[in-house]
Amino acid sequence: MAGELLSVRGLRVSFASDAGSAQVLDGVAFSMKAGEIKGLVGESGCGKTTLARAILGILPRNSARIESGEIRFDGRDLLGLPEETLAREVRGREIAYIPQDPSTAFNPVFTIGTQIDDLMRFKSPLLRGGTDDRQGFFNRYPRERRAADRARVLELLRLVQLPNPEAVLRKYPHEVSGGQRQRLMIAMALLPEPKLVIADEPTTALDVTVQAQILKLLKQLARERGAAVLFTTHDLGAAYEICDRITVMYAGQEVEEAPVDGFFGRPSHPYTRKLLDSLPTSEAGIRGIPGEIPRLIDPPPGCRFHPRCDRASALCRAERPAPERIGPAHSVRCHHRIGAAEPAG
Amino acid sequence: MRRVARKLAEDRAAMLGLGLIVLLVLVAIFAPWLATHPGDVTEFHTARRLSPPGPENWLGTDRMGSDIYSRLLFGARITITIAVTAIAIAVVIGVPMGLVAGYYEGIGSDFLMRVSDIFLAVPQIVLAIAIAQTLGPSIENVILALSATYWPFWARLVFAETRSMKNEPFVEAAIALGCSPLRVMVLHILPSISSSIIVRTTIGMGGTILTAATLGFLGLGPPPPTPEWGRTIAESREFLPMAWWYAAFPGLAIFLVVMGFNLLGDGLRDVLDPRLRRASQHGR
Amino acid sequence: MKTLVLIVNRLIWFFPTVLGLLAIVFFISHVIPADPAAFVAGENATPETIAAIRARLGLDRPLHIQFVRYIQSILEGEMGRSIYTGRPVAEDLLGRLPATLELTFVTIVVASVIGIPLGVVSALRRNSWLDHGLRVVTIAGLAIASFWFAILLQLLFSMRLGITPLSGRIEGWGPEPITGFYLVDALILWDLEILADALHHMVLPVATLALPAAATIVRFTRAGVLNALESNYVLYETAMGYPRRLVIWKYVLRNALIGTVTQIGLIFGILLAGAVVVEAVFDWPGLGLFAVNSILNSDYNAVMGFTLIAGTMFIVVNLVVDIVQGMIDPRETR
Numbered sequence: 001m002a003g004e005l006l007s008v009r010g011l012r013v014s015f016a017s018d019a020g021s022a023q024v025l026d027g028v029a030f031s032m033k034a035g036e037i038k039g040l041v042g043e044s045g046c047g048k049t050t051l052a053r054a055i056l057g058i059l060p061r062n063s064a065r066i067e068s069g070e071i072r073f074d075g076r077d078l079l080g081l082p083e084e085t086l087a088r089e090v091r092g093r094e095i096a097y098i099p100q101d102p103s104t105a106f107n108p109v110f111t112i113g114t115q116i117d118d119l120m121r122f123k124s125p126l127l128r129g130g131t132d133d134r135q136g137f138f139n140r141y142p143r144e145r146r147a148a149d150r151a152r153v154l155e156l157l158r159l160v161q162l163p164n165p166e167a168v169l170r171k172y173p174h175e176v177s178g179g180q181r182q183r184l185m186i187a188m189a190l191l192p193e194p195k196l197v198i199a200d201e202p203t204t205a206l207d208v209t210v211q212a213q214i215l216k217l218l219k220q221l222a223r224e225r226g227a228a229v230l231f232t233t234h235d236l237g238a239a240y241e242i243c244d245r246i247t248v249m250y251a252g253q254e255v256e257e258a259p260v261d262g263f264f265g266r267p268s269h270p271y272t273r274k275l276l277d278s279l280p281t282s283e284a285g286i287r288g289i290p291g292e293i294p295r296l297i298d299p300p301p302g303c304r305f306h307p308r309c310d311r312a313s314a315l316c317r318a319e320r321p322a323p324e325r326i327g328p329a330h331s332v333r334c335h336h337r338i339g340a341a342e343p344a345g
Numbered sequence: 346m347r348r349v350a351r352k353l354a355e356d357r358a359a360m361l362g363l364g365l366i367v368l369l370v371l372v373a374i375f376a377p378w379l380a381t382h383p384g385d386v387t388e389f390h391t392a393r394r395l396s397p398p399g400p401e402n403w404l405g406t407d408r409m410g411s412d413i414y415s416r417l418l419f420g421a422r423i424t425i426t427i428a429v430t431a432i433a434i435a436v437v438i439g440v441p442m443g444l445v446a447g448y449y450e451g452i453g454s455d456f457l458m459r460v461s462d463i464f465l466a467v468p469q470i471v472l473a474i475a476i477a478q479t480l481g482p483s484i485e486n487v488i489l490a491l492s493a494t495y496w497p498f499w500a501r502l503v504f505a506e507t508r509s510m511k512n513e514p515f516v517e518a519a520i521a522l523g524c525s526p527l528r529v530m531v532l533h534i535l536p537s538i539s540s541s542i543i544v545r546t547t548i549g550m551g552g553t554i555l556t557a558a559t560l561g562f563l564g565l566g567p568p569p570p571t572p573e574w575g576r577t578i579a580e581s582r583e584f585l586p587m588a589w590w591y592a593a594f595p596g597l598a599i600f601l602v603v604m605g606f607n608l609l610g611d612g613l614r615d616v617l618d619p620r621l622r623r624a625s626q627h628g629r
Numbered sequence: 630m631k632t633l634v635l636i637v638n639r640l641i642w643f644f645p646t647v648l649g650l651l652a653i654v655f656f657i658s659h660v661i662p663a664d665p666a667a668f669v670a671g672e673n674a675t676p677e678t679i680a681a682i683r684a685r686l687g688l689d690r691p692l693h694i695q696f697v698r699y700i701q702s703i704l705e706g707e708m709g710r711s712i713y714t715g716r717p718v719a720e721d722l723l724g725r726l727p728a729t730l731e732l733t734f735v736t737i738v739v740a741s742v743i744g745i746p747l748g749v750v751s752a753l754r755r756n757s758w759l760d761h762g763l764r765v766v767t768i769a770g771l772a773i774a775s776f777w778f779a780i781l782l783q784l785l786f787s788m789r790l791g792i793t794p795l796s797g798r799i800e801g802w803g804p805e806p807i808t809g810f811y812l813v814d815a816l817i818l819w820d821l822e823i824l825a826d827a828l829h830h831m832v833l834p835v836a837t838l839a840l841p842a843a844a845t846i847v848r849f850t851r852a853g854v855l856n857a858l859e860s861n862y863v864l865y866e867t868a869m870g871y872p873r874r875l876v877i878w879k880y881v882l883r884n885a886l887i888g889t890v891t892q893i894g895l896i897f898g899i900l901l902a903g904a905v906v907v908e909a910v911f912d913w914p915g916l917g918l919f920a921v922n923s924i925l926n927s928d929y930n931a932v933m934g935f936t937l938i939a940g941t942m943f944i945v946v947n948l949v950v951d952i953v954q955g956m957i958d959p960r961e962t963r
Contacts, residue, residue, distance in 0.1 A: 056868050092870030099868070104861035107880050108960055109887065118879075122872060172959040188869070198868075358765065463649030466947065467940040470902035475657050475936040478924055479668070555774055559906055562776045563924055578777055582910075585780070586788035596777030603772035611768055 005195060005228055006055070007031040011069030013050055013059065022296040024050045026252040026304070027069070029323065032228050034195065037219060039239035039260075040232040041275070042249035045293055048232040049100075051249070052200045055230070056097060057086045074195060092123040096189035096227075098199040098218075102181035106173035113169030116188060117141075120149040123192040156187045160217060179210040186218050196228045203238060215242050236279060240264060245329060248272050251294050251304040253320065258330040268332040268339055271305050303334070311336040352616045359612020365605025373421040380415035386572055395588045405590035408580060409570075413590065416572035417598050423573050424602065427487055427557045428550055434492035436499050436546060443503025444530045448511065458504055461497035469494045470556055477565040484567040487560055491553055502545050506538040513537075540617035547613055551606035558599050574599050635955040643948050648700075650940045655699050658933045660692065668929040671712040708937070709930035713923065718934035721919060726938075727809030728798060729908070729915030733900045735812075736835050737893065740842035745889065747843075748850025749882065752858065763847060770844030776906035779837040783910065786833060794830050796912035799823065834911045838903050842896045849892045853885030860884075887958045894943075894950040901939055 013025040025047050032038050040048045053059050055071055057078060071078040074094060078086065091097075099105040107115060121141045126148055157165035160183040173181060182202060189197045199218065203211040219242040222229045233239050239246055240260060247257045248271065256269040267273045274289045291308035294300050302319050306312035315335050323331045326339075353359050377383045381403065390410035398405045404414040442461075446454040464472070473490040480486035507530075510516055519533045560566045561575025569576065574595040581591035662668050666683035674682075683689060687698055702708075708718040751763045787795040794800070804814040804823045815824035857863060858881060866876045908917030916935060923931035 053868075058864065058868050087867075087870045087873065090870070091868060097865065097868035099861065099865050101861060105865035107862040107866070107884070109883050109958060110880065111959075118871060118875060119869060122875075123870060174960055358768075459645070460649070463646055463653065466646050466944050467650060467653070467936075468898040468902045468943055470905065471936055471939045471943075472653070474905070474920065474924065475654065475932060476661075478927075478929070478932045479657050479661050551772060555772075558774050559776065559902075562774075562906060563909075563921060565924060575774070575776075578774075578780065582780065586784050589784055592777070592780050592784070596774060596781070599774050599777065600769075600772055603774075604769055607768045607772050611764075 003033045005032050005034040005074060006230075007070075007072045008051070008055070009070045009072075011051070011054060011071065012067040013047075013054055013069075014065050014067055016063050016065070017297070020297045023299055024064075024252050024296055025054065025069075026299070027320070028249075028252070028254050030247060030254060030257075032196070032230060035223075035226045035228050036244045037222065037229040037231060037242055039243035039246040040230060040249060041234065041236060041239050041246055043234055043293060045251075045296075046249045047252040048249055049200055052198050052230065052232055056091060056095060056198060057081075057083070058091075092119065092194075093128075093192050094194055095196045095198060096192060096194040098182075098185050098189045098197060098202045100201045101205040102185045103173070103178055103205065105185065106181060108173060111170055111172055112176070112184060116153055116169065116184075116191070117146075119188055120146075120153065120191065124149045124152075125191075125193040128193075153187075153191065156191055157184070159221060160184070160187045162187075178206055179214065182206060182210075182214050183217065186214070186221065190221055190225060190227065193225060194227055196230065197222060198230045198232075200232050201234070202231070203235075204233075211238065212241065218242065236275065248275065251299060252296060253304050253333070255303075255305065255334065256332045257323075258332075259328075262327055262330045266327075266330075266339065268326055268330075268337045269305075269334045270309050270311050270336075270338060273338055274308075349616050353612055356612040356615065358608050359615075362605045362608025362610075362612065365601055366609060369421055369425065369602050369605065372418055373425045376418040376422060380412075380418050382412035382415040385411035385415045386419050387570055395584060395591070397588075398590050404594045405588065407577070407588075407591055408584060413577075413594055416577065417574070417594060420572040420574045420577070420595070420598065421602075423484065423567065423571060424554055424557065424599075427484065427491070428553045431488045431491035431495065431553055431557070432546060432549055434488070435496040435549070436542070438492070439496040439499025439501075440503050440535075440542065442496075443500040443505075444507055444534065446500070447504040447507025448526060448530055448534070454504075457500070461500045461504075464494065464497040465501065469552075470559055473556055473560060474563065474565065477560055482565050482568050484571070487557055487566050490560070490565075491556060494556075495549060495553060498545060498549060499542065502541060503538065506541055507534055510534045510537060540613075544610060544614045544617055547606055548610035551603040551610065554599065554603050554606070632952075632956055636952055639948055639951050639955075643944065646944050647941060650937065650944065651700055651703060652696070654933055654937050654940070655696055657936075658929070659688070659695055659699070668927075669709065669712075671929070672927055703937070708934040711923070711928050711931045713926045713928045713931065718930050721931065722916060722934055722938050724809075725915050725919050728913060729901075729904055729917060731810045731812060732831070732834055732838065732904060732908075732913060732915060733897065735831060736838040736842055736900055737896065739835055740839040740846055740896070743839070744843040744846030745850050745886070748847040748889075749854050749877070749885070751847060752851045752854035753877065755855065760851075763851075767844035767847050770840045773840065775837055775841065775903045776910055778840065779833070779907050779910040782833045782837060793833050796910075798827065798830055798913055800826050800830075803827075834907050834913055837907050837910075838900055841899050841903065845892060845896050845899065846889060849889050850885055853888040854881055856888075857881040857884040887954060890950060890954050890957065894947040897946045898943055901943060 008028060008030040011025050011028045011030075012023070015022045015024050028047070028051060030051065040051065042048055050059070050064075054066065055073070055078070059066070066079060069079070073090070076090075078090065081090070106112065124145065126145050153169075154165045157168065162168050162180060162183055168176060168180070168184070176184070185202070189199075202218065203214055206214065215238055218229065229242075231239065231243060243260050245257065245259050246263045248255050248263075248269065250271050256263075256267070256272045258266075258268075263272070264276065267276055278289055289308065294304055294307065300307050301317060303309075303312075303316045303321060306316040309316065313336065321333045321335045323333050324337065325331045326337070372379060382388075388411065390406070393402070393406050393410035394408055396402055396406045396410075402412045402414065404412075404417065407413055407416070442457055446457045472494045476490035476493055477486055480489060511534075516529060516533050519529050524533070557566065558573075558575035561573040562579045564576070564579065566573045566576055577595040578592050581588060581595075584591055658668075659665050664679070666679045666686065666688050667674070669686070670679045670682050687695055690698075706719045708722075710716065711718050711721055714721055747763060751760045754760055783795060786793040799811060803811055804818055804820060807814045807817055811827040812824060815821070815827060863876060863881060866880060867873075871880075904915060905917035905920055907913065908915050909921040912918065916938065920932060920935040920939075922928075923935065
C-alpha cells in the first residue's frame with residue numbers, strides 16, 4: 001500500500017482493575033495515509049483514547065497490557081522499539097500530540113516560553129539529520145539553533161493567530177484563555193514538523209464558539225505542512241468539518257471505515273446508522289441509542305454491538321465479522337450490513 | 346465498613362500498629378497481674394538500686410531500686426489516661442465547633458476559625474509548656490494543657506469538610522426537605538466526614554502521647570513517684586552511661602506506642618481518605 | 630507589584646495573629662493563676678514582695694486595663710525580670726536566639742538535602758522495597774521522642790565511642806561574637822579550627838532534630854511527586870517525548886517542591902518544639918535550654934517570655950513561607 005503512514009493490526013489491549021481485566025481494545029485494525037485527516041469516532045469509553053495512547057506508547061505501564069497486535073508507523077514496528085528510542089525519535093518528533101484539556105496539559109509553574117523552549121531544544125526539526133542528536137539533561141542548546149528555533153516558534157504562534165506572541169511566551173499558562181492555550185498546543189504539535197498529529201478530543205474542553213475556529217486552524221495548518229491528523233471525537237459535526245475519512249469504534253472494536261461523504265451518505269453498519277440518527281434534528285429532536293454500552297470486563301462475544309442491534313442474529317453472537325470492502329476506501333464489519341442483499345437466517 | 350476492614354487487614358504495617366495498640370491496652374488493664382513487682386510503684390528497695398537487667402528485675406531497677414519493668418506497665422495506664430482523656434476533650438470541643446462554624450456562615454464562624462488559627466500558629470508543645478507551668482505538675486493539668494492546645498486540629502478539619510459537604514446534593518436535599526440544622530449536621534454531615542475525623546484522631550493520639558511524654562521529661566507531668574515514662578527518662582540522665590537500661594526501656598515503650606498509632610493512622614488514611622484513594626486508583 | 634500586594638495581604642493577617650498570641654499568653658499568665666503576682670515573685674518570696682509586685686504590675690486593676698498595659702509593656706520590649714538570672718527576660722532571650730536559630734537552620738538544610746532526594750526516589754520507585762522501607766523509617770522517625778533519641782545518641786557516640794562532644798556548642802569560649810552565629814562568625818574571622826569545632830558539636834543535636842524533620846520532608850515530597858506524576862501535564866510531556874529526566878527533575882520536582890516549601894513552616898514548628906528538649910539534653914545554650922531551666926526554677930516571667938518569642942518566631946516563619954510560596958507559585962494570585 002503506497003503512502004500508508006500508520007497501520008494498526010489486531011491490537012488487543014486490556015486494563016487491570018479491582019473487578020477484573022477489561023478488554024478495552026479487541027483486535028482493532030486501523031490505518032492512515034500520509035497527509036490525511038482521519039476521524040476516530042465513538043461514544044466515550046469506546047477505546048478511542050486508548051488507541052491514541054497505544055500509538056504514542058504512553059499507556060499506563062502498571063495497569064495497561066498490550067496482549068497482541070502490531071503498530072507500524074512509517075516502516076517501523078513501534079511496539080518493538082525500546083522506550084528510549086520511542087521517546088527520542090518518535091514521540092514529539094514523528095508523532096505529535098494535542099491533548100484533550102489544554103488547561104491541565106501545560107505545566108502550571110513554568111512559563112509557556114520555557115515549555116516551548118524545552119520542546120524545541122529536543123524536538124526541533126533542525127535537529128533532524130543533524131550531528132548532535134543526543135538527549136542529555138545537561139546538553140547545551142547551541143545559540144545559533146536556539147535563535148533559529150525562536151524565529152520558527154514566533155512565526156508559528158502568529159500563524160495560530162495568537163496576538164503578540166513574544167508576550168505570550170513570557171506568560172504562565174493560567175494567564176491566557178482556554179482557546180489560546182489550545183492554539184498554543186496546536187503550534188507546539190506542529191513545531192517539530194511531525195508526520196502525524198494525534199489530536200485527542202482537542203475541542204471538548206472549549207466553548208462551542210471557539211471549537212470551530214480551532215478545528216479549521218488545525219486542518220489548514222496540518223494541510224499546509226503535509227501532516228496527517230488522527231482526530232478522535234464523539235462529535236460527528238466536528239468530524240464532518242475537518243476529516244477526509246472516518247473510522248467508527250464501538251466498545252473496543254472498529255466497525256466501519258468510510259470517506260466522509262460515504263459515512264454520512266451511505267452508512268452501512270447499524271451502529272453508524274444509529275449514531276447518525278442520534279444527531280439532533282429540528283423534526284425529531286434528540287434520539288438516543290437504546291440499550292447501554294457493554295461492560296468491558298465481561299464483554300458480549302462476537303460483534304459487541306449485537307445486544308443493542310435490531311439486525312442481530314446467532315451468527316453475530318458467535319463470531320466477529322471480518323471487514324468487508326464495499327466501496328473505494330469504505331469497509332464495514334457487519335454480518336448484516338445495511339444495503340446488502342439480506343441473506344436468510 | 347466491611348470493605349474498609351478487609352483492606353486494612355491486608356496492610357501488614359497497619360495491622361502491626363493495631364497489634365501494638367491492643368498490647369498497650371492489655372498491658373494497662375492487666376498491669377497488676379503482669380508486673381513482677383506490683384508494689385514498686387511506691388516501694389523502694391535501696392539495696393537493689395540501679396541493678397542491671399537480670400532474672401529478678403527483667404529490665405533492671407531505677408535509682409530507688411524499684412523494678413523498671415513493673416513501673417513501665419503501670420506507666421501505660423498513665424499514658425492511656427492522659428492521651429484518651431485529652432483527645433476526647435479536644436474532639437468534644439473541636440468537632441461541634443467545626444460543624445457549627447462550617448454550617449453557618451457569618452462573623453461568628455469567622456471568629457471561631459480565626460481563634461483556632463491563632464492556636465495553630467503556636468507550636469503545641471510551647472503552648473502546653475506555658476499552660477502546664479501555670480497550672481502546676483499534675484495528671485489533670487497535663488490533660489488540660491494538651492486538650493487546650495490540640496482542639497483546633499479537629500475544629501479546622503471539621504470546619505473545612507463541613508463547608509465542602511454543604512454543597513453536596515444530598516445535604517442540599519436534606520436542607521430543602523426542611524430537616525432542622527441540628528439534624529442535617531448530626532445525621533447527614535457528621536457520618537460522611539467521620540472517616541477524616543477517625544484518621545485525624547488516630548494520628549493525633551501518637552502526637553499527644555509524645556507531647557505528654559515531653560512534658561513529663563521537662564518535669565511538668567504528674568509528680569513522682571508516678572511511673573510516668575517521660576519523667577523516668579529524665580531521672581535516668583544522671584546515671585548515664587552506667588544505667589543505660591534506665592533510659593532505654595521507657596523510651597522504647599513510648600516509641601512502640603506512638604509507632605502503633607502512627608502505623609494504624611497511616612494505614613487508615615490510605616483506606617479511608619477519599620482524596621488519596623482516588624489518586625491511588627488513578628495511578629494503577 | 631504582584632509580590633508587593635502579596636506581602637501586604639499577608640502582613641494584614643500577621644498583626645491580628647500576633648495580637649491573638651498575646652491574648653493567649655496574657656490569659657495563661659494573668660487569668661488562669663489565682664495570684665499571678667505570687668507566680669512572678671517565685672517560690673521563696675515574702676508577702677511584702679508579692680504585694681509590691683502586685684501593685685507595680687497593676688494586677689489589682691480590671692482585666693481589660695491589665696491587658697492594654699501588658700501589650701504596651703511588650704511593645705516596649707519589657708517582659709519582666711527573670712528571678713533566676715536577675716536580668717530582663719527580653720535581653721536573656723535575645724542573647725540566646727542565635728544559638729537556636731543556627732541549630733534550626735542547619736537542621737533544615739540537612740533535612741532537606743537528605744529528605745528531598747529520598748522523597749523523589751521513593752515516589753519514582755513506588756511500592757518497591759525501598760519505598761516500603763522508607764515508609765516504615767519515616768513513620769518511626771516521627772514516633773521517636775526526640776529527648777530519648779538524643780540521649781541514645783549521646784550514650785552511644787559520646788559516652789561509649791567518644792567520637793562526638795557530649796554537650797555544649799563549642800570547646801571553651803566561642804569566637805568573638807559578631808553575629809552570635811558561631812559558623813558565620815568563624816567564617817568572618819576565618820578561624821577554621823573554631824568552625825570545625827562548632828560543626829563537631831552540632832553533629833548530634835542536628836542529627837536528633839533532623840530525623841523527624843527529614844521524615845516529614847520525605848513524606849511530603851513523595852506525595853507531591855506522586856501527585857505530579859499522575860497529572861495531565863506529565864502525560865502531555867511524555868506524549869511529546871520530553872526526556873524523562875527533564876520531566877522529573879525539572880517539571881515534576883518544581884511542582885512537588887511548592888508543596889514541600891509550605892511544609893517548612895510546619896517543620897520549623899517541629900524543630901522549635903524539639904529544640905526545647907534537645908537543647909536541654911545537649912546543654913545547647915539557646916532558647917530551649919533557657920526555657921527548660923526557667924521551668925525547673927519556676928521562673929515565671931521567663932517561661933512566658935519564651936512562649937511569646939517562640940510563638941512569634943513561628944508566626945514570622947510561616948509568614949515568610951507564605952510569601953515565598955506565593956512568589957514561586959505563579960498560580961498564587963491572592
